[in-house]
Amino acid sequence: MTIHAILTDIEGAAGPLAFLKDTLVPYAREQLGGFIAAHAEDDDIEEALDEAGRLMGGFSLKVEEAEALLQRWMKQGRNPTPLKIIQGRIWQQGYEAGAFSAEIYPDVAPSLKAWKDAGIRLFTYSSSSELAQKLWLGAAPEDLAGLFEDFFDTRVGQKVEEESYKAIASQLALPPAEILVLSANEDELDAAKAAGLATTRIARDGGGGNHPVASDFTAVTIG
Numbered sequence: 001m002t003i004h005a006i007l008t009d010i011e012g013a014a015g016p017l018a019f020l021k022d023t024l025v026p027y028a029r030e031q032l033g034g035f036i037a038a039h040a041e042d043d044d045i046e047e048a049l050d051e052a053g054r055l056m057g058g059f060s061l062k063v064e065e066a067e068a069l070l071q072r073w074m075k076q077g078r079n080p081t082p083l084k085i086i087q088g089r090i091w092q093q094g095y096e097a098g099a100f101s102a103e104i105y106p107d108v109a110p111s112l113k114a115w116k117d118a119g120i121r122l123f124t125y126s127s128s129s130e131l132a133q134k135l136w137l138g139a140a141p142e143d144l145a146g147l148f149e150d151f152f153d154t155r156v157g158q159k160v161e162e163e164s165y166k167a168i169a170s171q172l173a174l175p176p177a178e179i180l181v182l183s184a185n186e187d188e189l190d191a192a193k194a195a196g197l198a199t200t201r202i203a204r205d206g207g208g209g210n211h212p213v214a215s216d217f218t219a220v221t222i223g
């Protein structure tokens with residue numbers, strides 16, 4: 001089957017897993033209280049806090065309750081959309097303040113460009129918000145966000161759910177088998193495969209599994 005689109009994971013596949021765990025999440029946890037207090041009335045943050053309350057059964061959350069809930073979700077390693085929206089805004093402040101900078105592996109840019117030149121449509125699918133994805137992909141030395149046609153996030157569903165990949169294939173108006181999913185995570189690839197998409201695990205630290213494996217983006221076999 002010819003591949004007409006690539007749907008790539010970011011953290012773990014295009015950039016280091018440790019950047020999320022050791023830098024981004026600790027920064028979000030540290031900044032969360034002050035950020036919510038300062039931005040609770042911004043349209044996107046207000047909407048995210050309302051959605052967090054709905055997910056908890058329809059409660060209207062006070063600022064301190066919202067902070068406790070979001071801290072708990074981060075501790076549990078969960079990825080509900082309102083948390084990811086708020087994290088994205090906090091990380092934007094961190095990037096702008098120079099608190100940290102992101103890293104994209106050097107094999108990623110040339111591979112994406114070669115695939116795009118070959119007529120393959122490029123998409124991301126990440127648990128992080130569209131804003132957070134664009135910020136990470138904007139890492140020096142060049143901004144790669146412009147190579148992508150669209151950025152899927154948890155608004156389409158969680159990455160470990162088969163239905164999410166069916167919804168993406170339907171939005172791309174492509175047969176699932178013509179979309180290649182690149183991810184570092186076996187559970188995400190299992191869900192994609194169950195939905196009929198082609199899969200390759202980006203295994204930067206080696207290892208096998210149930211999917212074709214590539215050590216980096218240059219080792220991905222298309223078609």
Ligand SMILES: CSCCC(=O)C(=O)COP(=O)(O)O
Pocket residue numbers: 009010011012020024079125126127128129132133136159
């Ligand atoms: C791309 S910004 C931070 C990543 C993140 O918040 C996350 O939950 C994991 O993202 P992935 O790209 O592995 O879905």
Ligand SMILES: [Mg+2]
Pocket residue numbers: 009010011012013183184185
């Ligand atoms: Mg990932």
